[in-house]
Amino acid sequence: MFISKCIKYYLKRLAKFYCIISIGLLIIAGFIYIKYKPLYKVTLNGEVIGYVESKEKMQEKIEAFANNLEGNVTSITIEEMPKYELELVSDVKESETKEDVVLATVKEQAEVICKVYAIKLDGTEKAIVNSREEAEQVVSDIKSGVNSEINVNLEIEEEEKNKKEIDNNQTTMEVAKLNINKDVQFQVQEYERKQAESRAAENRRKQQEEKQKAAQASSKKGASAPATSSGMFMRPVTNAIITSKYGQRSSGFHTGTDFATATGTPIYASAAGTVIYSGTKGSYGKLVIIDHGNGYKTYYAHCSALYVSVGQSVSKGENIAAVGTTGNSTGPHVHFEIRYNGNTLNPQNYV
């Protein structure tokens, strides 16, 4: 009896003791649950780069990044994949737990190689585009806008480049076109400058020849050489724009210089002389021709009104007609010609 009483007593105490212990443990567990969070510590190359709740979700995100890269990706090298370690973590800042932070770090160290198409001008890379079709389109668009006599050296090269490098340099077709065209236009200007120079040189040579011929002819006749000194001729209009120069153009040889200005603007005699024509003449429209002697004549075409008549002497600068657009003309201008012994000269060498 006594022994069984004792056992009962001890069992009761033991039960009480366990009860207290388990309550205590529950309190501790509750405390841990509130204060600490089970998170995966993510390390990359030995460095902690953040904490995530799910290892699987994180890996899925990394795979999605690799699978959804834009452009012609040829290879992705992620030297080391992150390592995960489950930890009870306290005081984790909100930002450190974000998967995006971890993903950004993984992206940063990933080496993505893409296939791109570089457009080169004279061997120097000028633009990078996504496909060969785009590159070809850019090149043909640029070439079609340039005089075919100019040899624009544009090449397309397939290249493999690091995506980081591409992201800073790759452009749309439109931007590529604009950028390359800037450089091409320099070449065009250079070409045109050289053309103009050689034309001017050719004109000077011809002029020199004409002078020599004239001098020879006149010395034979015993007359004085024709006056070709600068200042003999003046421009037939003031404040006009030259819209077409003397010389070869696509529609044929242009025998004079076109000075464009408003209809009705006075046209002045380029030099003193005698009017030998004043009327309408084919594609010239309303035309005045003045003979200055010594083989020189000037033509004033497309006039709207004529103020002089044949046989009349005019002085240099006298108002002889008004600007118009008669005859073969696309807008108000005076087509001005200087002729020597019937051959046209480049008026811009004289006025």
Ligand SMILES: [Zn+2]
């Ligand atoms: Zn003309």
